[in-house]
Amino acid sequence: MIISLDMSSDTPIYVQLRNQIVTGIGRGELRAGETLPSVRQMARDAGVNTMTVNKTYQILKAEGFIEIDRRKGATVLPAGQAEGRFREKLEAELELLSAEACLKGMEKDEFLGICEAMFASMHPAESEG
Amino acid sequence: MNIAMFFIFLVCNLIIVPLCQYSYGNLWEYREGMVLGVHIPATCIQHPRVRELCEKHRKSWTLFHRINLAASFLICFVCFLDYMAFLIVWMVWLLEYVCGLEYLIIIPHRRMYRLKLENGWMDERSRKIVRVDTAVSAASSRLALDWKWHLPILVLTAATVYFVDAAERKFQVAAPEAWPFWLLYGTGVGLCLLFLAMHVGVERRPNRVYSEDSQINLAANQLTKRSWTEGLVYASWVNGVSWIFMAIAYYRYGPDLPGAVYAIYTGLIFLAAAALLLPLGMSVGKRREVLEADTSACYIDDDEYWKKGWYNNPGDRHLLVQDRFNSMNMSMNYGRPAAKVITGVLAAVILGGMVWTAVLLSDFVNVEVVFTQEGDTFTFEAAGYDCSFGRDEIQSVELLDSMPEEHFTRTNGGSTEEYQVGHFRGKETGRCMMFLYTGCEPILEIRLDDMTVFVNSRQEETTLSWYGELAGQEAGE
Numbered sequence: 001m002i003i004s005l006d007m008s009s010d011t012p013i014y015v016q017l018r019n020q021i022v023t024g025i026g027r028g029e030l031r032a033g034e035t036l037p038s039v040r041q042m043a044r045d046a047g048v049n050t051m052t053v054n055k056t057y058q059i060l061k062a063e064g065f066i067e068i069d070r071r072k073g074a075t076v077l078p079a080g081q082a083e084g085r086f087r088e089k090l091e092a093e094l095e096l097l098s099a100e101a102c103l104k105g106m107e108k109d110e111f112l113g114i115c116e117a118m119f120a121s122m123h124p125a126e127s128e129g
Numbered sequence: 130m131n132i133a134m135f136f137i138f139l140v141c142n143l144i145i146v147p148l149c150q151y152s153y154g155n156l157w158e159y160r161e162g163m164v165l166g167v168h169i170p171a172t173c174i175q176h177p178r179v180r181e182l183c184e185k186h187r188k189s190w191t192l193f194h195r196i197n198l199a200a201s202f203l204i205c206f207v208c209f210l211d212y213m214a215f216l217i218v219w220m221v222w223l224l225e226y227v228c229g230l231e232y233l234i235i236i237p238h239r240r241m242y243r244l245k246l247e248n249g250w251m252d253e254r255s256r257k258i259v260r261v262d263t264a265v266s267a268a269s270s271r272l273a274l275d276w277k278w279h280l281p282i283l284v285l286t287a288a289t290v291y292f293v294d295a296a297e298r299k300f301q302v303a304a305p306e307a308w309p310f311w312l313l314y315g316t317g318v319g320l321c322l323l324f325l326a327m328h329v330g331v332e333r334r335p336n337r338v339y340s341e342d343s344q345i346n347l348a349a350n351q352l353t354k355r356s357w358t359e360g361l362v363y364a365s366w367v368n369g370v371s372w373i374f375m376a377i378a379y380y381r382y383g384p385d386l387p388g389a390v391y392a393i394y395t396g397l398i399f400l401a402a403a404a405l406l407l408p409l410g411m412s413v414g415k416r417r418e419v420l421e422a423d424t425s426a427c428y429i430d431d432d433e434y435w436k437k438g439w440y441n442n443p444g445d446r447h448l449l450v451q452d453r454f455n456s457m458n459m460s461m462n463y464g465r466p467a468a469k470v471i472t473g474v475l476a477a478v479i480l481g482g483m484v485w486t487a488v489l490l491s492d493f494v495n496v497e498v499v500f501t502q503e504g505d506t507f508t509f510e511a512a513g514y515d516c517s518f519g520r521d522e523i524q525s526v527e528l529l530d531s532m533p534e535e536h537f538t539r540t541n542g543g544s545t546e547e548y549q550v551g552h553f554r555g556k557e558t559g560r561c562m563m564f565l566y567t568g569c570e571p572i573l574e575i576r577l578d579d580m581t582v583f584v585n586s587r588q589e590e591t592t593l594s595w596y597g598e599l600a601g602q603e604a605g606e
Contacts, residue, residue: 001263002341002427007444008257030263037266045261045269045335047446 001029005046013048017056025065025076028125032078036066079124134208138219140399142201148406149230150194152413152455156234157183161339161420162428165241166234166435166453169250178244186237193233197226212545213494220483234454235438242436251430258429260338262346272351273332274358279325282369286321289314289376300383303560303579306540306552310379317372324365331357335447341425348419353456356412363404371397384540385554409457416456439463489513496548498564498586500595507599509584511564512543512550516582524576526599532572532583533558575599
């Protein structure tokens with residue numbers, strides 16, 4: 001997958017990187033079992049500090065999207081069951097988004113339509129092996 | 130000597146000009162979303178001002194190279210008249226060529242960038258955007274040859290120190306004759322190290338994203354990295370082999386090497402240059418084919434950092450980036466202070482080298498053999514070479530009508546149709562020094578404990594007076 005980092009954005013680079021990798025896994029652009037670039041290589045290609053990439057990988061690992069092996073490096077994990085903690089986080093974020101949509105005058109059907117279309121575009125790909 | 134010099138410079142010139150023309154050429158064509166090194170939308174290529182700029186650049190580029198190709202050929206004939214004058218003319222020509230080349234690349238680029246700003250052909254979305262293709266980055270270690278391929282030849286080349294040292298002892302080579310071989314040894318090992326360092330640099334170079342298609346990105350990055358690293362490995366091996374061959378010949382024949390050895394060594398050095406450049410040249414065409422077949426090209430509009438004609442991006446951590454105008458080349462990021470320091474040091478070294486060479490060669494412009502005597506010590510001096518010996522070192526002094534009938538090889542010095550100065554070796558005489566004007570007689574042959582000195586002056590009387598002083602001292606013993 002192609003990751004695009006906006007160096008002039010207010011969103012920190014490690015957050016942009018995390019979000020794009022998660023979206024890539026969700027859309028199936030990154031398959032389960034696929035190896036991610038090493039921290040050093042990703043940092044070199046993006047022109048950022050290795051600490052930034054390392055932070056992203058640690059967050060992704062903690063969230064259960066990737067696993068990190070000393071020999072194989074970082075690999076994408078298959079889609080798993082939503083944990084209770086994730087559900088809480090999702091609800092909190094959705095609550096904020098719903099409030100913003102409501103305050104901007106968006107109808108419930110329109111909001112749910114967007115959610116549905118977004119969810120439909122997600123096709124996590126299983127490992128080829 | 131003049132003929133050898135003529136052909137060496139002729140071949141070099143005839144390689145330099147077409148190589149630069151080919152590698153920098155065709156900037157007026159729309160490639161990788163750019164024309165004259167500036168990103169513009171494909172729809173703007175037919176804009177009258179763009180077409181005018183491109184056409185003007187194409188004409189001046191072609192004319193400039195035709196003129197310089199002819200000039201580079203013609204100036205080689207100057208070496209038959211006067212080789213010092215030739216070297217000066219050649220350096221001036223090279224300076225003119227390099228400056229002209231930079232002017233013809235940078236100025237049209239700046240004009241095109243200004244035109245882009247005037248017309249607002251900016252892709253704001255892609256400014257300050259960095260793209261990474263995870264498939265390419267993950268496969269990065271497989272894109273280039275392993276740097277360890279350099280190690281065997283580096284170790285073998287460095288190990289020839291044994292041959293150089295052993296040859297010195299075997300042939301009792303004195304320091305003035307030995308240092309050119311140590312210099313060649315240093316150059317051989319130094320080049321292998323340089324190629325290794327460049328290899329590591331290429332391996333670590335960031336991968337570029339050309340397309341939304343990872344296969345295209347993989348192919349383009351692999352072609353670039355593979356060709357560079359293959360070229361560097363081949364060049365390192367051929368360079369190492371050339372020096373090993375020279376070191377073995379030195380060990381076998383001593384400093385009086387047959388001409389064929391120098392010819393083979395020079396041939397191998399040219400082969401090393403070709404081994405570096407050929408894979409690079411071949412990869413350019415292949416990469417172009419790959420990129421032109423791409424239907425989902427995506428380009429980052431980072432022209433802001435190239436607006437002066439060189440890369441200046443303080444926000445980019447990379448010191449070396451792919452050159453905007455020549456994909457075979459790398460450019461420094463002048464937004465980083467280290468790049469300015471490196472450029473300053475390199476410029477100082479090149480300038481220092483040129484001044485040093487000029488000073489060294491200026492000694493040969495008006496060669497004057499100077500004889501001095503201080504107490505029991507006699508000194509002959511000419512063109513930066515000198516020979517001092519004490520009275521007790523003289524074994525015999527003779528006046529000769531001509532040089533002995535044997536072949537002398539110059540090991541360290543200067544030799545033209547007018548004079549022969551420096552260190553030589555004769556088949557019979559062995560190690561000797563010469564301070565000779567060609568065609569002037571008589572010649573003074575001074576046999577010392579460890580070598581022979583041949584000297585003469587333009588005036589017969591001067592030579593005779595030197596003979597008187599030296600022979601008198603000898604008789605006085």
